[in-house]
Amino acid sequence: MNEALAADLRAALAPDRVRTNATELGLYGRDASNIEGSTAVVCFPLTTSEVQAAVRAAHRHGVAFVARGAGTGLAGGAIPLDHALVIATTKMNRVLSVDPVNRMAWVEPGVLNLDLTRQVAHLGLHFAPDPSSQQSCSIGGNVANNSGGPHCLSDGVTASHVLGLEVVLSDGSVVQFGGEAPEEDGLDLRGAFVGSEGMFGIATKVLVRLTQNAPTVKTMLMDFSSVEAGAQTVSAIIAAGMVPAALEMMDQLCVQAVEAYIHAGLPLDAAAVLLVEVAGLPAGVAADTERIVEIGRLHGAGAVRIAKDEAERALLWKGRKTAFGAIARIKPNYYLHDTVVPRRMLPEVLRQVYEIAERHQLLVMNVFHAGDGNLHPLLVFDKREPGVMERVHAAGEEIVRASVAAGGVLSGEHGIGLEKRDFMPMMFAPADLAAQAAMRRGFDPSGLANPFKVLPSAAACGDVQHVPDGAWV
Amino acid sequence: MRRRAARTGWGVGVIDLDAFAAEVGAEGPVTITGVGSRGGAVPGVRTVQAPSGIQWVQPDEMIVCCGAGTPVDELVAVLAEHHQTAALPCGGTVGGALSLGQADLRRLGYGPVRDVLLQARYVSAAGEVVKAGGPTVKNVSGFDLCRLLVGSRGALGFLGEVILRTRPVAQCSQWFHREAGEPFEVFTQLHRPVSVLWDGTGVWALLEGHPDDVSAQAREASLAAVDGPPPLPGGSRRSIAPASIATIPGRFVAEVGVGTVHHAEPWVPPRRSQRVLDLALALKHEFDPLGRLNPGIDV
Known part of the structure; x- marks a missing residue:
């Protein structure tokens, strides 16, 4: 809890949209991963200017801030660390405008993925990215994670469906990246922002591309x-x-x-x-x-x-x-993985996945986006069993290593967050990571926007990072 | 950089970029050019060229790996042997097409150039080889540096080797025309056309797919087959909201549903806000603190 920050936020927002009770702080310290963080204050802005006020308050108090959508992320990207301010965008949930002819819509970040599709269904349109969590995940979260889904095979992931963004940067300024016009002059800041896991700023409006339903x-x-x-x-x-x-x-x-x-x-x-x-x-x-x-x-x-x-x-x-x-019928807990391999390597990597699970005495089931080579091995277990979490984490790391060794990548749609942060060197050399750290510094020189995610410590040049319990690392 | 290729195995990149990196060096202004078709080198500055050549084509993965100096037309010809193509505008080099980031007339159906680049190995301002992205279509491992590179006009780094997303060549591909047409009417009648153009009076459409579907669509929208698109006025290439193409004055060909307008008259693009310009400059400074790469090129 941070009473001074909370008081500032209550003055800028409305008192009932700034929460500091222990139960809520605990709830907002988690997402759909197994990781737990620590929250100073949770606030629920309704407008861009309220997001701006919250970011400015965080700045004044030197407190990190974490944008949060529906909290369905699996890589710990929305976990607040070291008593950060959580800025939940769930109440910014309006579809602002729809252009049914040119097939685009401005929406607020808290709009749920499936709600958007439902709202444009009568126009014969839908929002193409369809993560399995689409009933509960938000568009803002989709932007932050560059989310995928089964139908991204033909239509592409979120980055291909975001035309423009209104963003509150970490210094509190409001900017627009991209927009209705197809080719903005200069660097593609819109493209760079999608998938930045809340580390480049907070999207407060999103211009999405809508897709024609197939006849x-x-x-x-x-x-x-x-x-x-x-x-x-x-x-x-x-x-x-x-x-x-x-x-x-x-x-x-x-x-x-x-x-x-x-x-x-x-x-x-x-x-x-x-x-x-x-x-x-x-x-x-x-x-x-x-x-x-x-x-x-x-x-x-x-x-x-x-x-x-x-x-x-x-x-x-x-x-x-x-x-x-359905998995809950077998064992009470599961750990869902997310890697991508070249399609031709699927048989070989799947063979290794079964072998790894067997060696660690774990049940594994596979349900995945085969067309994209996007594996989702699901390790099923009962966490009350002594020593099982060590085996789950060891098996998980081996699965990620096997995927990268097969010419694949660390994550297809869940993102890096905290979960895979320290695996980044499996795929990237120090110079590659330095370039990603340079992007982060360019967008957020203060380092207050969702710190300690994505970039391993050497690349982030930050303070000693606290990795909470539940992370693999 | 061979070390990295050996460590990470299959499909990661094969061209030895050490010589290219040494040529770019770490000091003094330097500029890059392909065949000069998209503006070419910055005048008066030491010039380098990226390696060229197609390294491999994998139609079952829908990816191709090539040097950034490879001519687009050569790439398209080789991909065609595998019944694949890439959504890059023809002419010039692959690196030039990516660095400019301007799509051709098929953008409506094929998507923007920025969706084509999956992985890049480029030479940084420090003369180091840096990898961005990864070899698979689906990839959210870290920040999307590839999208920042597309359209950056060589200001952040010089592309050396790229892995591009390809797409199957359609069974049938045909341009159509309707002499008097309301652009949005034709546009909404068609299912995922590859291109719809309007010059203020007539409408053109490029349809691809199964031949029966293509002819049925053309019939329903009263379109007649033609050899190709209309000539494009060369005064300016404008980028506007697609909803506002209906009110453009002058002689033009507009891409319906996209908002790119090929106009006979020159045009000054709207200025981005000062904060966005500052952000772009901050990124340039992070990637090239001395401003040595393609000096004078705006970001």
């Missing part, structure tokens, strides 16, 4: 007797020059958990299932569907189930999107 959609489920066969099918589909709207894979353990949860008639005996969605105009969709089924059969696909109607399609997707909830 025809075919969703199909193919089952395979081996994970390798499923993974090879994925590569073969892309190599044939097709980019499906989504290409998702679940392994047997995952299918069994999901089926017990939603009863969609998923094949319980298959080693892996592929969920493939093709979207577009009718002739192209029909031709691609036919070729994909053919490629699947060539790779040993057993049953091929094509959703007959929207209800069946929704059921198949429900299986994919509720996978993480």
Whole structure:
């Protein structure tokens, strides 16, 4: 608690939107990761000028500030460290304007991802990035993490869908990056800001690109007797020059958990299932569907189930999107990983993932964006078991190392945050990290915007960093 | 830099950039040029050129690795052998296209140039080889330095080797025209057209996909097949809100749904706010404190 900061904030915002009670400070010290931080004050601005006032107050008191959306991040990016001020944007949740012809909308950062899609559905449009948390995650959080989702295979991640931003910088000034005009003069500050995990400032308005709904959609489920066969099918589909709207894979353990949860008639005996969605105009969709089924059969696909109607399609997707909830039936805790490997390396890296989990006596299930090579190994455990967290963290680190060694990257959509901060040198040399630190200094010379994230200590040149319990490092 | 390639293995970059880095050096003003088609070198300054050549093409990963000095047309020709293409404007070099960051007429469907660059290895103002980004399409490992490099006109570093996202070549690709057309009417009738142009009277559209879909779309929007887009006036390339193209005076070809306008008359782009200019300068200073890279080029 920081009474002087709280008093300043109460004067600038409204007293009931500045919270200092222990329960709330505790709640806002966490996100969806296993990491716990420490909060000085939580505030809930309603406008850009209130965000500006909060940032200025943090500055005056020399306190770090952390922007927070819905708190669904998995890498600890929104965890306040060392008694930081949490600026929650959840109450800034209005869709400000929609241009249905040019397909763009100005929204506030607290708008929930799926709410935006629902609000523009009657125009035949949607917001393309669709993380599994889309019912609860916010657009501001999507911007901070450059979020993905199953349908990013054909449509790209958040960075491709953000045209402009209004940002409060760490010195309290309000700026606009990008906008309706397509090619702003000078550096692409909009592009640099997306994915900066709250370390370059706080987005207070976001101009998003909206995407036309496809007139025809075919969703199909193919089952395979081996994970390798499923993974090879994925590569073969892309190599044939097709980019499906989504290409998702679940392994047997995952299918069994999901089926017990939603009863969609998923094949319980298959080693892996592929969920493939093709979207577009009718002739192209029909031709691609036919070729994909053919490629699947060539790779040993057993049953091929094509959703007959929207209800069946929704059921198949429900299986994919509720996978993480279904896991609770097996063990009470899970640790979800997120790495990317070249598609052609999927069979090899998956083999290693199973081997790593077995060696650490952990259950692992895989449900992931196969088309992007974006793995999500899910380590399932009961944290009451003595010594299990050490094994979970050791296995996790090995999975990340195996992915990077296969030519992949540290994170596909969850971000670096605190979770993978100290893994950055696996992928980047000191000179590479120095360039990223230079970006950070350019945007935030004060270092008060969400400090101690993303950049390992040598690159950040900061003070000794406190890494809280729960982080791997 | 071979050390890094060996350590991180597959697909990370293959060109030995040490010679290029030595040439850029760490002292004195230096400028970079490709074939000079996009403005070329800063006059009166020692000039370097980036390595060229395609290192590998991986159609099943939809990526390609090449030297920044590779001509775009050569890249497109080699990708075509693999039924792939890259969303870069033709002519000049890959490095030049990325450094300018201006898309061609297909931007509506193919996206902006900034979405093409996945990984860059560039030479910094300190003469070091620096890697930005990673070789996969999906990647949120650290800050998006690649997007900052695209459009930076060589002011932050000189691109040496790049990994680019490719896309499959469409089965059918055809330009269409309608003599009198309201641009937004045609635009909203079409499903994800690659390009829609308007010159104040007529509408052009580039449609790609399955041949049956392309012809059905053209029929519904009363479009007739033509050889290509109209000639583009060369007075200025304007960037405006796409909603405001309907009211532009003069002779022009506007990209509907995008907001790029090819106009016969010159144009002065709107000035960014002082705080944004200061921020851009602060970034320039962080990356090139002595101002030695492409001196005089605005950020």
